Amino acid sequence: MTIISTPVLILGGGVAGVSAALELARRGVPSVLAEKGPRLGGRVRDFCCKATQACVHCGACRLGDLLAEAAARPEAAFRSLALAAEAQREGGVWQVELRPQPDEGEADPLAQPLAEKTTVNAQAVILAVGYEPFDPRRKTRFGYGRVPGVMTALELEAMLGQGVLVGHDGQPPESVAFIQCVGSRDESLGNLYCSRVCCGFALDMAGLIKEGWPETAVTFFHMDVQGYGPSWEEALPHMRQAIDFVRAMPGEVSAGENGPRVCFAGPDGQPRSREFGLVALSQGLTPPASAGALSEMFGLNRNQDGFLGEDAALAVSGAQGVFVAGTAQGPRGIVESIDHAALAAGAAMESLFRAGKEAAHG
Amino acid sequence: MARVCLIWVERPGLEGLDPAEVAKRAGLSLDPGGAIPAAVVTAPEWAAPPAVRSRLAGKPAQWLDLAGEVGGGPAEKRLARAAAAVARAAGRAALGTLPQVYTAQPAQTVLVAGAGLAAVAAARQAGLLGHPVILATPFGRAAQAGADDEAEEVSLLAAQLPAQVEVLAEAELRHLSGAAGDFTAELQTPQGAQLKRFGAVVLAPAGGYAPPELGLDPELAKPVADLPPEGLAGSPDKWLQAAVIAGVDAPATADAFARAVEAALALQARDFVQTTLLFSEARVASEGGERRYREARQAGVIAARVAAGGLEVAQGGRLLKWRDLLLDEEVQLRPDLLAVAGPVAAALPAFLANPVLWPAWPQLVPEGPRFSGGRTARSGLYIIGALRGTAPGRARRVEAAAAAADLHDRLTQGRATPVPSVRNTACASCLTCVRVCAHGVPRYGSDAIVCAPAACVACGMCAAECPAEAIAPPGWSNPELIAGLEAGLAKSAGTKAVLFACGQSGAQAFAELCRQGHEWPEGLLLYPVPCAGRVGMQLIMKALSSGAAGIMVAGCHDGNCRSVSGNLRARLRAGETAALLERLGLGPERVEFLHLASNQPRRLAQAVDRFVSTLG
Structure with a gap:
């Protein structure tokens, strides 16, 4: 059993966690970051660049800059394969027990794997545990896992990242449909929030498809297009020319003769159906799987939508000395998550100052 | 002068001259070998041996065609003439050994010019990080939003x-120049104007809401922030019709839409008021936006979706017409x-707006x-809040916190x-570097180029364009x-192609491929x-x-x-070189530029x- 003392412990080694460590380092505050998996970078590792001719400002490439800076910062220590199992606060210090996770053999050059059970004594804790993509199986009518050629937007992303595009029959599809808001803005699920990033994500992918496979027709089923950044707004009119925007939420996706068949209401309210070579479901962002366990462990509140922490403006959670960064607090994009970590780091630093002052005054 | 050495390269026309005597008369020491701060060489650069040239790479050296200066005549x-x-030349070489022209330490004081949440949060964070801060607000006190x-x-x-x-009230930032570590700001206050040096500057001017140009009568149309007026209510006989417009020409931002929804909810809560919310897209991406939008609809607010640009405004807004998309009918309000x-x-x-500064x-x-x-892009300058179009609230705190840490x-x-x-010794004061540096590092001082002490990111664009x-x-002259290139080419014989890879993209991707064990084609030289x-x-x-056959950037x-x-x-440079190669009949395809991201x-x-x- 090892004991480490550090001003700040960060849980989660995705972009928000790594940024929080860097933001603290820029302020001269040392920190220990614990990532439960073998590698740093989280989900952003799997995102590809969506630039066609010009950068679309998705921010996925910033992970490289972050890791390069992390390597050059002695203030930040990174531990991989470290899962927070227990936490208690005593005398203004959080004692968090980290347990080593089974090694999967894919070590990160930056992070040191946790060898044994370790207790971290930290004055502040930043939770940057990310999000969970909505499981589209819960919306059975969209046919995920049942209808060939229906996949999640993240699966399509992984495919495009490899430079491949194949539909239901293993051939490049003649047509691709995106269905937005799968798991977001959905009263039947109780997910009464917009996931913010999926419109931009899907339309950037549509742009990538249009560039690599210009003959492929792209249809975009949506409720409202949510803007994502200023230049994105300017690009929207061009996208409207290249892509078929259909303002309808499909009622059902079933197996058709030539690929998945999508049933939806036309502008006149009459039912229509069309077959596509590939249907991508834009899953929403949902609270991290560990949200329940963590809120219990640290005695903190969750917001209306189930994400961690209630005071969004300050990145503060209910418990003393606990702060939340990135998508663990609510849906946001890559660059937004990187910046949000600045808020958490700033708040953590202020809490250290306060604690120092109180100690000085006895 | 002792710092300058004389490197003697024997050339035709220098016969009979004693190097030691020339050095002594000129007040220099003769080359002791090894590293030296500066040198005068007795040959033009092209005629000097490669060993001398590589030894002096990046050093202040004066290449002197001494034979031409000496001429003929009596030995004395x-x-x-040689010593003179x-x-x-030694005098000019010595100039180059002055420690980098700009020696000042970066200024540590931070100027926050502006007001409101962004400005106050930035001043607070920078202050907590130990910087003296001047918060120059146009208002009478810092607390005014x-x-x-x-x-x-x-x-x-x-x-x-x-x-x-330190709060500077009723202050106006009249003028600003410089970059990180060395900004000069002119601040105008009721007490008079003052010039001050700052290490970093945060611009966070107070913002307002800019209503879209729709040809509305300002008597009738108010910003959503001013609603609803006190005591507003209709009567059972005469319901009041209220309309809230949230982006009909172009979709509203999530923040503007959220404010419109709040205004619609407040109006709808009054007695005998019917509110219509007009928009082209429901922008509900703000926190809690979807919930409030639903609440508004459940409260009876009519959500009228208008095709972008489809709202017809007559009589300054007293008559609104649009085509309802669901009913496919013209609607009037x-x-x-x-x-x-x-x-x-x-x-x-x-x-x-000063194109020079x-x-x-x-x-x-x-x-x-x-x-x-x-x-x-300008190092040490941060623009946050309304000037950047950032929504009020948390997003501004985020910017303030990130900016303060970055400048610290x-x-x-x-x-x-x-x-x-x-x-x-070589600068012609053409100001090319001043124009090309996005970070604002070089500027023209009274008679020379000076560089800001904490602003450079070593992109090297100045060196490429000078x-x-x-x-x-x-390191990047x-x-x-x-x-470095010659050393690389010498080490790997048979190099076919040189890959110049940007440290922000190409070199990172290259390193990732090496980690994956990628097999590169033979004869490829990476130059990051x-x-x-x-x-x-x-x-x-x-x-x-x-000796390289092709170049990829x-x-x-x-x-x-x-x-x-x-x-x-x-x-552009790759294209120009390719065009030149084509004119020379060498094949333009030898030079290529590749767009890339670090994760590609x-x-x-x-x-x-x-x-x-x-x-081939």
Whole structure:
């Protein structure tokens, strides 16, 4: 059993966690970051660049800059394969027990794997545990896992990242449909929030498809297009020319003769159906799987939508000395998550100052 | 003068001259070998042996065609002429040994010019990090908020300003120049004007809401923030019709839409008021936006979706017409009350319009992912809040926190900040470097180029564009680069292609491929550069003339350059070189520019494989 003392412990080694460590380092505050998996970078590792001719400002490439800076910062220590199992606060210090996770053999050059059970004594804790993509199986009518050629937007992303595009029959599809808001803005699920990033994500992918496979027709089923950044707004009119925007939420996706068949209401309210070579479901962002366990462990509140922490403006959670960064607090994009970590780091630093002052005054 | 050595290269015309005697008369020491600070060489650069040239790479050296200066005649006269010429040259070489022209320490004081949440939060964070801060507010006190901020939140934060923060009331930032570590600001206050030096500047002017231009009568149409008026209510006989417009020409921002929904909810809550919310897209991406939008609809607010540009405004807004998309019918509304939601905005400071001090000011706030958190292209300058179009509330606190940490890091040498060295002996004061540097590092002092102490990121664009090879970040001058390139080519015989890879994209992708165990085609030499913009025509031609058959430059995608235009310049230079090769009949396909991101290793591998295979 090892004991480490550090001003700040960060849980989660995705972009928000790594940024929080860097933001603290820029302020001269040392920190220990614990990532439960073998590698740093989280989900952003799997995102590809969506630039066609010009950068679309998705921010996925910033992970490289972050890791390069992390390597050059002695203030930040990174531990991989470290899962927070227990936490208690005593005398203004959080004692968090980290347990080593089974090694999967894919070590990160930056992070040191946790060898044994370790207790971290930290004055502040930043939770940057990310999000969970909505499981589209819960919306059975969209046919995920049942209808060939229906996949999640993240699966399509992984495919495009490899430079491949194949539909239901293993051939490049003649047509691709995106269905937005799968798991977001959905009263039947109780997910009464917009996931913010999926419109931009899907339309950037549509742009990538249009560039690599210009003959492929792209249809975009949506409720409202949510803007994502200023230049994105300017690009929207061009996208409207290249892509078929259909303002309808499909009622059902079933197996058709030539690929998945999508049933939806036309502008006149009459039912229509069309077959596509590939249907991508834009899953929403949902609270991290560990949200329940963590809120219990640290005695903190969750917001209306189930994400961690209630005071969004300050990145503060209910418990003393606990702060939340990135998508663990609510849906946001890559660059937004990187910046949000600045808020958490700033708040953590202020809490250290306060604690120092109180100690000085006895 | 003792710092300058004489390096004697024997040349025709120097026969009979004693090197030691020349050095003694000129007051120099003769080359002791090894590293030296500066030198006078008795041969032109082209005639000197490669060993001498590579030894002096990046050093202040004067290449003297001494034989021409000495001429013929009696031995004593020749010796005197030689000593005089060497002494003259030594004086110029010594200039170059002055420690980098700019020696000042970066200023530590931070100027926050503006008001409201963004300004107060930035001043607070910078103060907590130990910087003296001047918060220059146009208002009478720091607690006063802009029209787009929550007054209560701002005054709460203003009450917690640390002692390091000095509030300058009723102050106007009249003028600003410089870059990180060395800004000069002119502040106008009721007490008079003052010039001050600052290490970093945060611009956070108070904002307001800019209503969209729809031809509305200002008597009728009010900003949503001003609604609903006190005591407003209809009667059972006469319901009031209220309309709230949230982006009909162009979709509203999530923030503007949220404010419109709040206004609609407040109006609908009054007695006998029917509210219609007009919009082209429901922008519910703000926190809690979807819930409030649903609440509004459940409260009876009519959500009227209008096709973009499909709202017809007559009588200054007293008559609104649009085509209802669901009913496919023309609809009319005569509102008694009209509220409009627009985006937040603030005025750009006038001093930015100076094309000499702010050469690239339209690009000052690039939209690329590297420029988040208030960062601008100009090092040490942060633009946050309304001026950047950032929504009020948390997003502004985020920018303030990120900007404060970034400037602290920059000013306290947390990151090693290089300072370009300027060879005054070669500089022609053409100001090319001042124009090309997006970070604002070089500026023209009274009689020379001076560099800001904490602003350079070593992109090397100044070195690539300088026609006199007079400026370069340490380690990235032309001689140093060429020496490195020659060493690389010498080490790996049979090099076919040189890949110049940008440190922000190409080199990272290259490293990732190496980690994956990628097999590169034979005869490929990687040359990492800090920015693709460092690769000028000279470097490409040098690589070609040193034996490479083809050159590929891998830089960032358009709009993702850390130095704004490095990728564009690199592409331009590669194109120019290809055109030149074509004129020479050497084949333009030998030079290629590749757009890349750091997370596109596969794209790099494919492009390199294809490129090397075409070289045959």
